[in-house]
Amino acid sequence: MGTLFFFHSPIPHFSLPSMPKPIALPPLSCLRNNGDVNSLHEQKSEGNKNVDMSQSMCDDDQNVKQDNIWQLFKEAQQNILYLNKQRLGAIEKLDKTNREKQSLLSKIKKLEAEKQAGAGKDNLSTCSELLLRIDAMVLSSMISAGEASELRSLVMNHKVSLADVFNIISHKKDPELLGELRRFSDGHKKNGFHIVHICTEMTPLVPRGSVASYVTGISRALQRKGHLVEVILPKYASLNLDEVQGLHEVNVEVTSYFNGQLHGNRIWTGVVFGIGVTLIEPKYYSSFFSHEMIYGYPDDFERFSYFCRASLDYIVKCGKQPDVLHLHNWETAIVGPLFWDTFVKQGLEGTRILFTCHGFNSQGIEQPDKLALCGLDPLRLHRPDRLQDNTNTQLVNILKGGVVYSNRVVIMSSIYPKHVIVHNLSHELEPTLNVHRDKLVIAPYGLDKSTWDPSTDYFLPENFNAENMNGKAFCKAALLQKLGLSEHSSTILMSKASLMANKFSILMWVRQLQTTSYFDKRRTSSRWRE
Template sequence: MASILMVASEGLPFVKTGGLADVVGSLPAALSEIGHEVKVVLPLYKKIAENNFQDLTLCADYTVSINYHEVPVRIYSQTIDKVAYFFVQHQGYFERDALYGYEDDGERFAYFQKAVIEMLNQLNYWPNIIHCHDWQSGMIPCMIKETHDFDPRYRQIRFVYTIHNLAFQGNFGPQMLDSCLGLPYYLLDNGNVRYDGGISFMKSGILYSDKITTVSPTYSQEILTPQYGEHLELVLNMRKYDLWGIVNGIDTKNWNPKTDPDIPYHFDKVNLKAGKALDKASLQAELGLEQNPDVMLVGVVSRLTWQKGFYLMMEQLSAFANAPIQLAILGSGESQIEEAFRNLENANKGKIAFYKGYNEALAHRIYAGSDLFLMPSLFEPCGLSQLCSLRYGTLPLVRETGGLKDTVDPYNEYDKSGNGFSFAAYNAQDLVHTLYYATDVYYNRKEDWDTLQTNAMNTDVSWENSARTYSLLYNELMSQ
């Protein structure tokens, strides 16, 4: 079994902006369960400092060079459920209101990565594998191989690099190469880190890591094409034989309709029908929807952005308004989409409810109380919402892309297999056609609907299988 250090820019239970935090929050524990020693290192953000600082232990104090100055680093630690967490403290860089989106993001995460590399030496901790996540840790394999190769302790480390969102690549000006990363300019000349006249943290992670993973098998193939490759498809094709697609799981203790503290009525496969009916009635009351146990309730929990496919809905708002359904939407994002959903609600009071923003507890109640869950994404590296909906016996309706294609098996009316509904082409007509097909099954083939709900709850959405696949990857690396 391997000793693994995971390096990431966010992770539960400490801080979250997206699916990366869910992975970093759940995968280490799943790997520990099968015998690996896993540690995680994160920046010490303002939220962590406010909520957790009293539980942290100072374990190292040193400096790294940034912009030709020695900048202090403090490393704190805490162990939770067999996983040790390290935190890189720098108040100026990390104790801000947001995690990302600042002009000095390149400098901030160059500092973070340098601090992590020196942390190994300061703590005399030498993992077999460093597992880097997304652009914020993408330069670590390059910096270790290019500037620490003389040291056998660093030289024996293997690197895994996971792409969670290829659209965010960490692209910065070339001057950072020397001033913040301490790397020679010939890496710009030979193309190893060069991207669009500057440098790319993500490209470097792809080229310098021993193995690259992304968060579903289908997405791992999609990103080799210009349509999904975000201008890195040629680089990814150079490494395609080292590219693994491993689908994410969810925390099945947190997402459990039998024990979920955020839903009013608990259920499992045995009392699925009765439990969901009660949760549905409660959700209808909470959102001001007409109290009707028979109508199909469609849920949406999402960022409201172009990537998530909501422009397809906006093309067919009248079809949604006229469909024999209720619609419960939770999310925020692009103002144009928010305004369209607000207007839709105002014109259809009692039938359509739109909650602008994010409310974790309400999200749980939408998963539990809905009959159908809508997720028509343009692209979706993995997707977690469809896994949550399956866990709660709510059938996902998805577009066949990325992890949605890998996790949602469309209804087959002949053998009654499947756990949801799907459509392939990215167009509004196919979305509406599939919605109406789902309503037909809901209203006119009750036994089939019940079977699909049972299939959904029988779908394994845990981290167990994914952790075993990661374990195979780590073991393969260690045997090389």
């Protein structure tokens, strides 16, 4: 074999840069001494080709992997976006579900509250609320006055059963409620009286005086006996509305006549101690009942005559046909002349007037021409047998008109008989009371157990009631002992609570006591002077 020589191609001379680049060297060649390329060179060439192919394949694999990775990345990114979208959708659905849940919980609480409120109502409160709904139906022309009267009779006849039904359907709108009432109706006749008080006081809304407690007490007593009782009041700015259930404004304006024009009124209804209450609020004459006090203003006649006329207009428009209109004192006495001169032929032919007088100190003395404000004829009424004042004949006496134009007059007195009141306590109304003597009734104030009940008063040493009076004697003995008086002493303890608390009435009371065998007349008179 010849000698092997290894040759390299000559390396050119370059000035080296700061970063030298690698120089591609030609492949090594193995030559024989005769200058032929030997077989090793061929093998090296083939090996280089294989290396290049392998490198190319590796590069291709690397590119494929990179493409796959990029594709996976894009797919992962799309999946993340999709999952985020799904998550946001789920959150929105969850929020919506929570809102619906809270809404349902609120409705459940509201229904439970309404149920508890309904459970707290007695049958009278429920029926009064139902009657006020019937009034609203008439005002909105949903039903006629005749049908309203029949529905009121239905309510009066079926208080207990209707109360249960109404507690279930009270949330329904008027058309649905009307359908239920019509289905319930069986056409029975009423078995109680329908009484409407037109007054200026009522406990606890306007606890001004004895009229307030009297109206509430007698209304509750009559309803317990099966009668239907309603009360109409002015809507004073100072009303105490804490005890009013279901107070709301009727969405219908009721007009009334005053001073030559028709004026709008806002109507409010509610229930107090089971009694349906209607409040009338003037729009144009809004200042009439915005005063701090109830009485004692120069325009009292204008204020209360407006209210009386508006009350009658409201009754007629609602289609009410009460058996009794109950009036109180001079403030609402003008209803009597208005009723018989203007309203009796407007569907109220079967209604009668009851006038209760709690005292004669205030009688409402006015100029005759003021009667025209509420639609009355001054010339027709300014007569001795009607409203002309018995003392000052140039004026009219409104309380006298209440006596003259009423079917029955009740005078409240727990002490005096009729003849004493007529002759001594009537304040110049004796001629009128004598003429109408047959329709006068004297009634005591009585005891309102809602204010004080001796059977439950824990301050008493022993309780008592009308059926068992033993405790009263024990209370008397305890009082005498506390005052240092002998149980067998002839001393009498006296107390008096009366509207007629003037000097004359007290002297009359003492004079009556002096006639009894228990008193020494001289000692009593001396003690009174002290």
